[in-house]
Amino acid sequence: MTTSVARAARRNRWAVPALVLALVAVPFVLGTFEVSLATTALIFAVLAMSLDLLVGYTGLVSLGHAAFFGFGGYVAAYTAIHLTGNLLVVLPVVAAGTALLAVVLGFLALRTTGVYFLMLTLAFGQMLFGLAVKWTPVTGGSDGLAGVPAPFVGIGPMSYAFTGRVRFYYLVVVAVLALGWFLIRVVGSPFGHALVGIKDNEERLASLGYDTWRYKMAAYVLAGVVAGVVGALFVFFNRHAAPENLFWVVSGEVLLMVIIGGAGTMYGPALGAVLVRLFESYVSSYTDRWQTLLGLLFVAFVLFAPGGIVGVIRRRRNRGRAPG
Amino acid sequence: MDALRVEGLTRRFGGVVAVHRVSLDVAEGERRAIIGPNGAGKTTLFNLVAGKLSPSEGTIRYRDTDITGFAPHQRARLGIGRTFQRTNLFPSLSVCENIRLAVLAQTDRARRILVPVERFADVEDRVDELLDDFALAHRATTEVHELSYGEQRQLEIALALAGRPSLLLLDEPTAGMSPAETSSITEIIAGLPREVTLLVIEHDMEVVFTLADRISVLHHGEVIAEGTPVEVRDDPNVVEVYFGGAG
Numbered sequence: 001m002t003t004s005v006a007r008a009a010r011r012n013r014w015a016v017p018a019l020v021l022a023l024v025a026v027p028f029v030l031g032t033f034e035v036s037l038a039t040t041a042l043i044f045a046v047l048a049m050s051l052d053l054l055v056g057y058t059g060l061v062s063l064g065h066a067a068f069f070g071f072g073g074y075v076a077a078y079t080a081i082h083l084t085g086n087l088l089v090v091l092p093v094v095a096a097g098t099a100l101l102a103v104v105l106g107f108l109a110l111r112t113t114g115v116y117f118l119m120l121t122l123a124f125g126q127m128l129f130g131l132a133v134k135w136t137p138v139t140g141g142s143d144g145l146a147g148v149p150a151p152f153v154g155i156g157p158m159s160y161a162f163t164g165r166v167r168f169y170y171l172v173v174v175a176v177l178a179l180g181w182f183l184i185r186v187v188g189s190p191f192g193h194a195l196v197g198i199k200d201n202e203e204r205l206a207s208l209g210y211d212t213w214r215y216k217m218a219a220y221v222l223a224g225v226v227a228g229v230v231g232a233l234f235v236f237f238n239r240h241a242a243p244e245n246l247f248w249v250v251s252g253e254v255l256l257m258v259i260i261g262g263a264g265t266m267y268g269p270a271l272g273a274v275l276v277r278l279f280e281s282y283v284s285s286y287t288d289r290w291q292t293l294l295g296l297l298f299v300a301f302v303l304f305a306p307g308g309i310v311g312v313i314r315r316r317r318n319r320g321r322a323p324g
Numbered sequence: 325m326d327a328l329r330v331e332g333l334t335r336r337f338g339g340v341v342a343v344h345r346v347s348l349d350v351a352e353g354e355r356r357a358i359i360g361p362n363g364a365g366k367t368t369l370f371n372l373v374a375g376k377l378s379p380s381e382g383t384i385r386y387r388d389t390d391i392t393g394f395a396p397h398q399r400a401r402l403g404i405g406r407t408f409q410r411t412n413l414f415p416s417l418s419v420c421e422n423i424r425l426a427v428l429a430q431t432d433r434a435r436r437i438l439v440p441v442e443r444f445a446d447v448e449d450r451v452d453e454l455l456d457d458f459a460l461a462h463r464a465t466t467e468v469h470e471l472s473y474g475e476q477r478q479l480e481i482a483l484a485l486a487g488r489p490s491l492l493l494l495d496e497p498t499a500g501m502s503p504a505e506t507s508s509i510t511e512i513i514a515g516l517p518r519e520v521t522l523l524v525i526e527h528d529m530e531v532v533f534t535l536a537d538r539i540s541v542l543h544h545g546e547v548i549a550e551g552t553p554v555e556v557r558d559d560p561n562v563v564e565v566y567f568g569g570a571g
Contacts, residue, residue: 182438190428191437193417197425200414207374207408209400209429209487218437264416 023173027166039169039237041277042176043230048257048269049183050226055255056263057187058219059199060113063251064121065227067105067128070246072098072228074132077145077241085149085236086159091229098228099221106220110213125248132243144242151236162236172233179226184266186222195219256294260301262310271309325387327352327491327521328373333382335368342368344545345382350491352387355522357532360542361565366525367409369542370493373523374406375399386491400429405489409496409525411476413468419479420464423451426486450486458482458512474505481512492516494524498531510534541565 026038047069054060075097079090109120132139139145151171152161162168186192194215197205206212235241244250253276261272276294283290305312328350335343343365350356358366371377373384375396383392391399414422424441427450428434442448455461458478463471468479481497497513498506510531516522526532532539532553539556541549549559556562 185438185440188440189437190434190439190441193421193425193428193441194434196417197414200416201412203376203396204408204412204414204483205425205429206396207376207400207406208426208483209397210434211395211397218435222437 020177023177024170027169032165035165035169036237037277037281039165039172040234041274042172043234043237044254044257044273044277045270046176046179046183046230047227048254048261048273049180049266050223050230051254052258052263052266052269053183053186053195053219053223053226055258056265056269057192057199058195058216060110060216060220061118061255062109062121063118063248063255064105064109064123064125065223065254066246066248066250067121067125068098068102068224068227069231069234069250069254070125070132070241070243071101071128072231073235073241073245074139074145075228076232076235077148078138080148080151080236081145085151086155087151087153090151090232094228094232095225098224098231101228102221102224103217106217106224110216110220122248122251125246125251129243129246129248132246139243140241142243144240146240148235148239148241150239168237172237175229175233179229180266180270183226187266191215191218256298258308260298260308262308265310268308268310275309325352326350326385327354327387328523329385330369330373331383331385333369333372333384334380335365335372335377336380341545343372343379346542346545346547348540348547350521350523353518353521355535355537356524357536357539358523358525358542359527359529359532359539364542365545366542367495368545370406370495370523370525374404374493400487400489403487403490404493405484405487405491406493407480407484407495407497409499411473411480413476413479413483415467415469418465418467419460419471420451420455422468422479423454423460423482423486424448426483427451427454430487454482454486459508474501474509477501477505478509478512481509485516490519491521491523494522494526496525496527498526498528506531 027035030038047065051062051065054062072094075094076090079093083089105124109117109124112120133142150161150163152159154160162171194205194210197210198212198215202212231245234245257272257276258269259272260276261270262268279294279297280290283293287293301308307314326349328348330346330348333343333346334341346369358369360366368377372379375391375394375398379392383390385391386399386402386404389402391402414425417425424447427447431447433444433447452461455464458481460475460479460482463475468476471479477497481494484492494513498509501509506528513522514535522535524535536553538551539553540547541556541562543565548565549556549562551559
């Protein structure tokens with residue numbers, strides 16, 4: 001049976017090679033500033049995709065995704081400063097740490113849905129932010145953890161360090177492609193369809209034999225781990241873990257990226273993240289009121305294009321296909 | 325062995341007793357209709373058997389297993405399937421994806437996270453079989469919100485059957501259907517394998533008399549009559565409830 005996924009894959013046969021080529025070309029064509037901008041945009045693209053696993057697929061609107069992003073960053077900084085900057089050590093530690101955090105938070109938050117889930121995730125995020133600011137001996141307080149060494153892979157003389165903007169950029173490209181591929185596989189799997197089933201109709205899914213609570217927990221942990229890993233990359237990029245990374249504003253911004261891009265797809269939130277990062281970067285150099293403008297952009301999307309960028313693209317495509 | 329044995333089942337909502345000391349023995353392979361006026365507690369009884377509600381008192385046994393404390397998904401995995409009175413589907417998925425989700429539910433593959441969902445040949449075979457059985461093959465890639473009401477009801481039953489349940493609870497399968505749709509659904513239900521034990525809530529007496537081996541009549545949460553269709557039809561209590569003293 002030909003599925004919509006298979007058809008979309010055929011139609012977009014050149015999309016992935018073109019994307020990879022464009023990403024590889026960035027440092028050759030653009031300047032240092034743009035490379036840095038592209039690095040953070042890609043990090044936020046995956047962060048938005050991971051949040052969309054909850055928001056757009058499972059129907060769990062979280063306003064606390066920064067908890068995992070920031071926590072992963074702190075774990076990475078702490079490990080890199082006190083143990084090693086070897087990514088083959090740091091990233092598994094980050095993944096295990098954020099998975100544990102997600103299980104604990106999920107155990108409490110997943111008892112609720114809707115606005116209660118949103119408020120609980122927000123509260124957990126703010127609790128972690130408060131902890132990061134107050135627990136100075138471990139977290140460096142409001143200064144955060146500075147002096148994070150450059151990450152590397154390998155052992156001794158056989159190691160490769162990601163020093164310099166361009167090397168780090170390529171590290172991020174590889175990580176983003178791998179994580180993006182992973183998330184796209186997840187949403188196309190039986191597990192991914194079950195998540196959509198939960199969003200659509202959790203009661204019916206349970207009556208078919210799905211233990212929906214476990215699926216929600218698995219989605220929450222997966223989303224948290226991916227957010228933690230890109231949070232670690234973000235900290236290595238800045239060489240600094242800051243409490244702001246845990247602040248609810250980051251959660252809000254990622255949610256905005258998901259909605260502007262189009263919840264319920266994987267490439268939508270990625271597009272949304274890139275767009276919002278570009279907007280912030282360029283508009284803020286012209287006006288201090290860029291946040292107001294971003295807010296207006298968001299309102300415009302919610303009112304006139306509730307499906308986000310992806311919704312607009314789909315509508316245009318369908319119109320093109322309509323007969324006559 | 326009874327497929328379903330309900331004993332002394334009571335469910336209260338605050339001060340209201342929706343189901344009062346109901347006992348039912350449904351034999352393996354039997355087709356049992358539950359009838360009664362609106363508000364008689366039929367759907368509450370279903371929700372108790374399917375696990376959506378927990379009883380205030382009483383026990384539910386399914387093939388010698390006490391399932392009173394089981395969650396809905398555990399009962400489903402034991403082989404209890406159900407449909408809902410109001411159509412209850414997955415609106416953002418296509419017809420075929422809806423059915424696939426239901427087929428996958430009873431396999432260990434539902435938890436696979438990196439394999440494309442349409443990769444399992446036996447699952448796809450079963451999906452195609454159900455699409456054919458319910459005359460939905462030409463609608464396979466249609467999103468369910470675009471289906472007609474009758475087609476949605478058909479899909480509703482297809483989902484419940486996907487996992488080959490041995491006990492199937494059908495809550496008003498023909499509600500809101502046209503006469504043509506009603507007879508086609510009735511035919512599908514009548515054509516189910518005889519091993520499948522059926523419990524059907526239905527208002528359409530023609531459907532009830534076509535399908536049911538036995539009928540239980542519920543009134544004010546209590547079973548007031550039980551027997552073959554002919555026995556129930558002639559039961560003075562039932563006549564009273566349905567035709568007399570309706571005020």
